[in-house]
Amino acid sequence: MKKKILWRLILIGVTLILAVVFFLPNTPLFPYMPEWWKKNMPDKGIVLGLDLQGGLHLVFEVEGNKAVEITTERIASRLRELFAKKNLTAEVIANGLTITISPSSPDIRKAVEENYPILLPVETGTSLVCKISDKEAQRIKDTTADQALETIRNRIDQFGVAEPTIHRQGENEIVIQLPGVKDPKRAIDLIGKTAQLEFKLVNDDTNVAAELPQSIAPGEEEELLKQFAGRIPEDTEILFEKRVNKETGAVRKIPLLLKKQAALTGDLLSDAKVNIDSRFSEPYVSLSFNAAGAKLFEEVTGANVKKRLAISLDNTIYSAPVIQEKIAGGNAQITGSFSMEEAKDLSIVLRAGALPAPMKMLQNVTVGPSLGRDSIEAGKIAGIIGTIAVVIFMIFYYRFSGLIADFALLFNIVLLLGAMASLNSTLTLPGIAGIILAIGMAVDSNVLMFERMRDELRAGKTPRAAVDSGYDKAFWTIFDSHVTTLITAAVLFQFGTGPIKGFAVTLSLGVMINLFTALIGTKSIFDIINSRRELKKLSI
Amino acid sequence: MIELIRNPNINFLGKRNIAFLVSGIFAIIGIIAIVRIATGHANLGIDFAGGTAIQLKFEKSIALHDVRLALESGGLKDFDLQELTTENKILIRVKKTEQELGLVSENITNSISQKIPNNPYVVDSTTVVGPKVGGRLRADAAKAVAMAIIGILIYVAFRFQFKFGVGATIATFHDVLAVLGIFYLMGKEINLILITALLTIAGYSLTDTVVVFDRIRENLKLKQKDSVESVMNTSINEVLSRTIITSTTVLLTSIALFFFGGEVLHDFSLAMIMGVIIGTYSSIFVASPVVLLWGGKRLFAKK
Numbered sequence: 143m144k145k146k147i148l149w150r151l152i153l154i155g156v157t158l159i160l161a162v163v164f165f166l167p168n169t170p171l172f173p174y175m176p177e178w179w180k181k182n183m184p185d186k187g188i189v190l191g192l193d194l195q196g197g198l199h200l201v202f203e204v205e206g207n208k209a210v211e212i213t214t215e216r217i218a219s220r221l222r223e224l225f226a227k228k229n230l231t232a233e234v235i236a237n238g239l240t241i242t243i244s245p246s247s248p249d250i251r252k253a254v255e256e257n258y259p260i261l262l263p264v265e266t267g268t269s270l271v272c273k274i275s276d277k278e279a280q281r282i283k284d285t286t287a288d289q290a291l292e293t294i295r296n297r298i299d300q301f302g303v304a305e306p307t308i309h310r311q312g313e314n315e316i317v318i319q320l321p322g323v324k325d326p327k328r329a330i331d332l333i334g335k336t337a338q339l340e341f342k343l344v345n346d347d348t349n350v351a352a353e354l355p356q357s358i359a360p361g362e363e364e365e366l367l368k369q370f371a372g373r374i375p376e377d378t379e380i381l382f383e384k385r386v387n388k389e390t391g392a393v394r395k396i397p398l399l400l401k402k403q404a405a406l407t408g409d410l411l412s413d414a415k416v417n418i419d420s421r422f423s424e425p426y427v428s429l430s431f432n433a434a435g436a437k438l439f440e441e442v443t444g445a446n447v448k449k450r451l452a453i454s455l456d457n458t459i460y461s462a463p464v465i466q467e468k469i470a471g472g473n474a475q476i477t478g479s480f481s482m483e484e485a486k487d488l489s490i491v492l493r494a495g496a497l498p499a500p501m502k503m504l505q506n507v508t509v510g511p512s513l514g515r516d517s518i519e520a521g522k523i524a525g526i527i528g529t530i531a532v533v534i535f536m537i538f539y540y541r542f543s544g545l546i547a548d549f550a551l552l553f554n555i556v557l558l559l560g561a562m563a564s565l566n567s568t569l570t571l572p573g574i575a576g577i578i579l580a581i582g583m584a585v586d587s588n589v590l591m592f593e594r595m596r597d598e599l600r601a602g603k604t605p606r607a608a609v610d611s612g613y614d615k616a617f618w619t620i621f622d623s624h625v626t627t628l629i630t631a632a633v634l635f636q637f638g639t640g641p642i643k644g645f646a647v648t649l650s651l652g653v654m655i656n657l658f659t660a661l662i663g664t665k666s667i668f669d670i671i672n673s674r675r676e677l678k679k680l681s682i
Numbered sequence: 683m684i685e686l687i688r689n690p691n692i693n694f695l696g697k698r699n700i701a702f703l704v705s706g707i708f709a710i711i712g713i714i715a716i717v718r719i720a721t722g723h724a725n726l727g728i729d730f731a732g733g734t735a736i737q738l739k740f741e742k743s744i745a746l747h748d749v750r751l752a753l754e755s756g757g758l759k760d761f762d763l764q765e766l767t768t769e770n771k772i773l774i775r776v777k778k779t780e781q782e783l784g785l786v787s788e789n790i791t792n793s794i795s796q797k798i799p800n801n802p803y804v805v806d807s808t809t810v811v812g813p814k815v816g817g818r819l820r821a822d823a824a825k826a827v828a829m830a831i832i833g834i835l836i837y838v839a840f841r842f843q844f845k846f847g848v849g850a851t852i853a854t855f856h857d858v859l860a861v862l863g864i865f866y867l868m869g870k871e872i873n874l875i876l877i878t879a880l881l882t883i884a885g886y887s888l889t890d891t892v893v894v895f896d897r898i899r900e901n902l903k904l905k906q907k908d909s910v911e912s913v914m915n916t917s918i919n920e921v922l923s924r925t926i927i928t929s930t931t932v933l934l935t936s937i938a939l940f941f942f943g944g945e946v947l948h949d950f951s952l953a954m955i956m957g958v959i960i961g962t963y964s965s966i967f968v969a970s971p972v973v974l975l976w977g978g979k980r981l982f983a984k985k
Contacts, residue, residue, distance in 0.1 A: 193946075201815060326808070327788070506787075506810035512739065513806040520944030528938030532931045539684050539927065572878055575939060575947050579882065579954065582935030583889075586928040590893065593924040596683065619896040622841055623889040629833040630885035634878060637826035642878050649882065682683065 147673060150666045157658075158553070161560020168563060187563040191570035193641050194518055196511035197321035198329060202501040204290045204314045206283030209499035210274060211238055213282055217258060217274075224257060225250070239279075244269030287314050289498045294318065294333055296494035301332055301487075315504065326508045328483065336456050336500045337491035339408030341442070341474075342381075342400040344450035344462055350374050350399060357385070357394040366397060377402050381452070383459035386479050398462060400452055405442045410435025414492035416485045419477070425485035426477045427492065436472025444468035455488070521574035528578050529555070536585055540592055542681030547588035550663040554584045557655045562648065570644030580652025586623070587660030591616040592682055605680035606672045613665055620660060627653045686926055690919045694966055695911050695974060701967035705856055708960075712859025715866035724866055727873025728809050730823070732816035733777040734786040737806040738794070740770040744801055749774070749794065756793025758786075766945045771806065786810070823877045830881055831855055834888055842895055845977035850891045853969035857887045857961045861953055870949055879953035886932065887961030890925060891969045897921050898970065910977075914970045922966075929962040 166172050167187030172180075192199050218236035221243070225232050232250055235242045241261070243250060246269050254261055254270065260278040265271040274282070291310055298306050298320070307319040323329050345351055350373055358366055363382055370380060379402050382395040412432040418425055431439055443451070443465050452462035453476055460478045476488065532551065536544035558577065562569065595612035603611065628650055635646035671677065718724045728735040746763050749772055753761055762775040776786050787808050794803070811819075834854055839847030858880045865876060897917040905913050936958060939951035 203814070502812075503810065504812040505815045506808060508805070508808040510804055510806045512804060513737070517944050517946060520942060520947075524938045524942035524944075524947075527942055528935035531934040531938060535931060535934060541684075571944075571946055572875060572950070575943065575950055578935050578939050578943070579932065582932035583886070583928075585931050586889070589924050589927045589931075593921070593927075597920075619893055622892045622896060625837060626834065626888040626892055627885040629837055630830050630881045630888075633826050633830040633833060634881050636829070637822045638878070642874060645878055645882075649885075 147666060147669050150662055150669075154553070154663060154666065157557060157560075160564070161557050164560045164563040165556075168559070184564070186566050188559070189566055189568045190514070190518075191568045191573070191641060191644055192319060192321055192507070193509050193571045194514040194569060194574075195321055196323075196509050196514045197319065198323050198326050199505070199507040200318040200320075200330065200333065200503065201311070201505035202290075202316045202318070202334065203504050204283075204287045204316060204497075204501050205499050206286050206314050207239070209286040210279045210282050211236075212499070214239055214241060214274060217241065217261065221254070221258070224253060228253060240264065240271055240273045242269055242271050246270035283314060286498045287316065290501065291316055293495055293497050297332055297490055300490045300494060301329065303329075316501070322511070324511075328487065330503075330506065332487050332490060334501055334503060335491050335497075337408065337494075337496045338456050339411070339492060339496065340404035340454050341406040341439075342402075342404050342452050342454060343442075343446060344452050345375070345378050345399045345401055346450060348375060348378075348399065354380070354397045354399060357396045360384075360393050360395055363395060363397075374399060381454055381457055381459050383452075383462060388479065396459075398452055398459060400454075405451070406431075406435060406438055408492060408496050410438065411492060414489040416482070416489050417475075424477075425480050425482050426475050427480075427485055427489050429474045429476065429492065431472035431474070433472075436470075439472055439474065440468060440470045517571050517574070521571070521578070525574070525578045525581070529581055532581060532585060536588075540682055543588075543592055543595075546664055546667045547585055547592070549667065550588060550659045551581065551584050553663050554652075554656055554659045555581065557659065558648070558652050561651050561655060565647075567647050567651075568644050569648070570641040572641050573644035573648045576645040576648030577652065580649060580656070583627070584652065584656045584659070587616075587620045587656060588664055590620055590623075591660070591664070595680070595682055599680060599682070605677040608680065609665075609668045609672060613661075617661070620657065624653050624657050686923050690922050691915075692919060692922075693915055694918050695915050695971055697967065698971035698974075701971060705860075705964070705968050708860035708863060709856055711863030711867065712856075713863075715863045715872075716859075718866065719872055725869055725871050727871045727876075728775060728777070728811050728816075729874045730816050730820045730872065731777055732811050732813040733775065734790070734811075735773065735775045735807075735809045736787055736790050737766070737771060737773045737808075738803045739806045740772070740801050740803045742801050743770055744772060744798070746772070748798055752793045752797035753790060755797055756789050758789060758793070771945070819874060823874065826877065826881065827858065827884075830884055834884070838888075838892065838895070841892075842899060843977070845973050846895050846899075848976055849969045849973035850888060850895065852972050853891050853964040854884050854888050856968055857957060857964050858884055860960045861956050864956060865949075865953065870952075875946070875950050876953055879950045879957065883954065883957030883961060886958065887964060890929070890961055890965035893921055893924065894918055894965050894970060895973075898973075911974060914974060918966055918970060925962055925965065929958050932958050 164184050165187060166175070166183070167185050172185075175183075215236045218234050218241045221234045221241070225234070230247075230250055230253065232243050232245060232247075243254070246266060251263075251266070251270060254272065260275050261272040262275045263270060263272045287310055291308065294316060295308050298308065298318070303320045303323060305321060307317075309317055311317045318333060320329060350370065354370075355366070367380060374380065378399050380397050381400055382397055385394050385396060386392070387394070410431050411429055412435070413430040415428050416425055417428050447465050447467060450462045450464050452459045453474075454460065460476050480488070529551070533548045536547050536551075538544070540547065558580065591612050594616045595608045598608035598611050599605070631646045631650035631653065635643055635650070638646055715724065719726065722731070746765060749763055753774070758776060760777060764773040764775070765771070766773055774790055776790070787810060791805065831851055831854065835847045835851040838850040861880060861883060862872075865872065870876075894917060897920055898914055901913045901917050902910075905916070908916075933955060936951050936954040939947055940955060943951055
C-alpha cells in the first residue's frame with residue numbers, strides 16, 4: 143500500500159516539475175534564468191494566437207481563370223503568326239477562354255491540331271471555336287497558385303515580418319498569417335497588388351487622342367471609357383494617370399491613349415531600387431533590365447524618339463515621359479509623387495515579380511495589438527476570479543475534502559498550462575475561455591467521488607472504506623463523462639478555424655489532465671491521510 | 683456535512699408532461715431559429731453572412747450619432763453601430779455591399795478621420811469576410827453540429843443501450859436548440875463563437891446526462907423488483923446534489939467570464955450560462971423520460 147502511494151507521489155512530482163519547466167518561458171522569470179538553462183531547456187512555451195498578439199489573417203483567391211485567359215490570348219497571337227507564316231488567311235479572336243478562328247478550313251484545323259494539341263475544338267462549322275483542354279487548364283491554375291504563393295513569400299520576406307505563415311488551401315486559395323504587423327493596410331496592398339509592370343507607347347497622333355479631355359475628376363473614368371468605346375483604334379486602349387496637386391491635395395485623372403501591346407514588361411527586370419532625387423529630394427524607383435530587357439529597351443527607345451512612353455502598373459499610369467534619345471544600358475526610372483514608404487513597397491513588388499494572375503481577397507481578420515493585450519488582461523482577471531469562486535465554494539461545501547479538491551484543481555491548472563507549453567500550442571481568445579471553463583468542470587470528478595463517499599459513509603462504512611469504494615464506483619462515470627466532452631472537442635478541432643481550434647485544444651487537454659489529477663492526485667492525498675492512522679471521521 | 687436537500691425524493695418523471703410541453707416550446711423556437719438562419723433572416727455574424735466589421739477605440743467619448751453621420755457622408759448605407767461595454771469603443775458592421783472587399787473598411791476609416799478629426803482613434807480589429815468564405819463557414823458549422831450529435835449518439839449507444847443513446851441525443855440537441863432559439867429571440871448575433879459555445883454546451887449537457895444514466899444503469903441491476911420509472915426517479919434523486927454542485931461551479935466560472943472576460947467573450951459566456959442551466963434541466967427532466975417513453979419496461983432485459 144505504502145509503496146503504491148510513493149510511486150504515485152513521484153509521478154505527481156515529476157509531472158509538476160515538467161509542467162513548470164515547460165511553462166517557464168511564458169513567465170516573467172525566464173529572462174532571469176541562467177544561460178545554460180536558456181540554451182538547453184524549452185524556451186518557446188505557449189504561443190499567442192493572432193487574435194491575442196495582434197496581426198493579420200488573410201485569405202486570397204488566385205483567379206486561375208484569368209491565368210488561363212492570359213494563356214489563351216498568348217496562344218491566339220502565336221496562331222496569328224503561324225497562319226501568316228503558312229499563308230493561311232483567317233481571323234483569330236481570343237475571347238475570354240475561347241479562341242474563334244474564322245473562316246475555318248481543313249488546313250487551318252490541321253495546323254491548330256498539330257501545333258497546339260492542348261486546344262480542344264468546341265464548335266466546328268464556318269468558324270472554328272476552341273479552348274484549352276480542362277486538364278491543361280487545371281494544370282495552369284495549379285502552377286499559377288504555386289507561383290502566386292512563391293511571389294507572395296518573396297514579397298513578405300523583403301517586407302520583413304517575423305514568423306509569417308503562408309500556405310495554399312484547397313485548389314486556389316492562399317492563406318497568409320502575419321503576426322504583429324503594425325501597418326495592416328500597407329501589408330495588404332503589398333501582398334494583393336498584381337504588380338504587372340508594362341511600358342506602353344502613347345498614341346498621340348490620332349484624332350481621337352486629341353479629343354480626349356485634359357483631365358477628369360476621379361470617378362468619371364467609366365463614363366469617359368463608354369463615350370470613347372468603339373471610336374478608338376482596335377489596337378489601342380485608354381488608361382489613366384493619377385496626379386495629385388501637392389498644395390491642395392486634389393486628385394485629377396489624366397486619360398491617355400496607349401498601344402494595347404506592351405513594348406516591355408516587368409518580367410525583364412533584374413532589379414528595382416529606391417533612390418532619392420537630389421533636386422526635389424523626392425524618392426523614385428530606379429529599374430535595371432536584364433540583358434534581353436536592356437536590348438529591347440534600347441530598340442524601343444531608339445525607334446520612338448520624341449514619342450511618349452507610358453509606365454503603367456496594374457493598368458494605372460505612373461508617368462509618361464517623352465523619349466529624348468535612344469537609351470542604352472538598360473536603366474529606367476519610375477517617378478511619381480511617392481512617399482518613401484510607397485516607393486519602397488513598389489520596389490519590393492517589382493523585385494519579387496508580378497503575380498501570374500490577379501487575386502481576390504476572400505477574408506481579412508486584422509487584430510490590433512491593444513485589443514489582444516486587453517483580451518489577455520480580461521482573461522486573466524476572469525480566470526482568477528472564477529478560480530477563487532470555485533475554490534471557496536468547494537471548501538464551503540465539502541470542508542476539508544473540498545480543500546483537497548482545490549489542491550487538485552490548482553495542480554490541474556499548472557499541468558494544463560505545462561501541457562500546452564510542451565506542445566507549443568497556440569493560445570487564442572476562445573482558448574482562454576476554454577481554460578476558464580475547464581476550471582469550472584475540473585472539480586466535477588471530485589464532486590462525483592465525494593458524493594459517492596458520502597453515500598458510503600451514510601451506509602455506515604469507515605472513512606477508509608468509503609474513500610476506496612467511492613473512488614471505484616465513480617470511476618466509470620468519470621470516464622464516460624470525460625469521453626463525451628472529448629467527442630465535442632474533437633469535432634470542434636476538426637471543423638474550427640484558428641481561434642476555435644485553440645479552444646478545442648485547451649478544452650480537450652483540460653479534460654484529459656483532469657482525469658489524471660482526479661484519479662491520481664486527489665486519491666493520493668486521501669490515501670496518505672488514511673495510511674497514517676485510521677480516520678474516525680471524514681470531513682466531507 | 684452540508685447537504686442541499688437531505689435524502690431528496692422528488693417525483694421528477696411524474697412531471698414529464700409539463701417538461702415535454704416546456705421543452706417542446708424551446709425546441710420549436712430553436713427550429714424556427716434554424717429555419718430563419720438558413721433562409722438568411724436572422725442576425726447572422728459577419729463570419730457567416732459576409733461583410734465587414736471594424737472595431738474602433740476612440741480617445742475620448744464619442745456619440746453614436748456623430749459616427750452615423752460621418753459614415754453616411756462617406757456614402758455608406760446599411761450599417762450597424764454598436765457601443766461596446768468597454769468605454770469609447772464602437773463596433774461598425776456593414777453587411778453585403780457592392781463595393782470591393784477591403785475598400786469598405788478604408789471608406790469607413792477615411793470618413794471618420796475626416797468628419798471627426800478632434801477625436802483620434804485606433805483600429806482595434808477589422809474583419810472582412812467574402813460571401814464564399816461565409817457560405818463555407820456556415821456549412822462547416824452545420825456539419826460540426828451534426829457530427830457532434832452523431833458522435834454522441836454512437837458513444838452513448840455503445841456504452842449504454844441504443845435507447846439511452848436516443849434519450850441523451852434528444853436531451854443534448856434540445857439544449858442546443860433552446861440556447862440558439864433564445865439567442866435568436868434576443869436578436870443576438872449568430873456567429874462562429876456562438877456555435878463554439880453551443881458545441882461546448884452539448885458536451886457539458888451530455889456529461890450531466892451520462893452521470894444520470896450511469897446511475898440508472900447501476901440501479902436497474904440492483905433493484906429489479908421496482909418499476910423502471912421508480913428506478914429512474916431514485917437515480918435522479920441520488921445524483922441530484924452532484925448535478926447541482928457541478929452546475930454551480932461551471933456557472934461560477936461562466937459568470938466570471940461574463941463579467942470580466944472582455945467584450946469578445948461576452949456573448950459566449952452568456953450562451954454558456956444559459957446552456958448550463960438548460961443542460962441541467964434537460965438531464966433531469968428530458969433525457970430519462972425520453973428513454974422511459976421509448977424503452978418502456980424492457981430495460982431490465984439487458985445488462
